[in-house]
Amino acid sequence: MAERPWGYKDKRNTAIVRANFMAGHSYDKLGSYQEAIKWHKKAIEKGTLWAEERRKTNSIWAEPASYLESYIKKASLAIADIYHFDLENNNQAFKWYLKAANLGDISSMYSVGNGYALGKGTLKDYDKEIGWWMAATEYDHPSSQYNLGWTYANIASKKDLSKAKYWI
Numbered sequence: 701m702a703e704r705p706w707g708y709k710d711k712r713n714t715a716i717v718r719a720n721f722m723a724g725h726s727y728d729k730l731g732s733y734q735e736a737i738k739w740h741k742k743a744i745e746k747g748t749l750w751a752e753e754r755r756k757t758n759s760i761w762a763e764p765a766s767y768l769e770s771y772i773k774k775a776s777l778a779i780a781d782i783y784h785f786d787l788e789n790n791n792q793a794f795k796w797y798l799k800a801a802n803l804g805d806i807s808s809m810y811s812v813g814n815g816y817a818l819g820k821g822t823l824k825d826y827d828k829e830i831g832w833w834m835a836a837t838e839y840d841h842p843s844s845q846y847n848l849g850w851t852y853a854n855i856a857s858k859k860d861l862s863k864a865k866y867w868i
Contacts, residue, residue, distance in 0.1 A: 717747040717771045724778060733782050740775040747772040769803065776800035777808055784811075794821025801832065809836035810844045817847070826851065826858055837867075 724739035751765040780796035783789045794815045800808035813832035816825045836844035849868030
């Protein structure tokens with residue numbers, strides 16, 4: 701049997717993670733939400749394992765771990781959206797938005813800020829709300845900018861009209 705070229709295993713693993721993600725996406729579109737969550741979780745589980753493996757080997761021939769991490773982030777966001785929009789489970793939605801936000805997903809940073817602002821899926825916490833919206837504004841997220849301005853204009857404990865004018 702012929703030997704596989706350098707990087708073959710890495711490309712195969714990335715393809716598997718992508719296929720799991722796409723299967724989850726397809727089940728979501730069909731309305732099979734629990735099946736979608738199952739496949740997205742498989743993508744996260746395998747992607748996390750293989751991304752760690754890549755960091756340890758640090759081969760110049762390997763695809764960067766960031767390829768896998770992009771699918772981990774997308775799958776986490778997809779699970780959060782399913783729980784939020786389709787299954788209306790705020791606790792689970794918040795948990796998965798937080799995971800995606802910690803991986804750098806900008807819209808998830810905004811959603812986590814909203815969770816803290818409204819107390820949906822977590823307790824209200826204005827400091828954390830502001831922190832997550834500030835993180836999203838670093839990427840010019842307009843809704844986060846507006847929400848910061850609104851918070852500084854309307855929440856008594858955070859009232860600061862100069863900051864409100866800056867963000868709105």
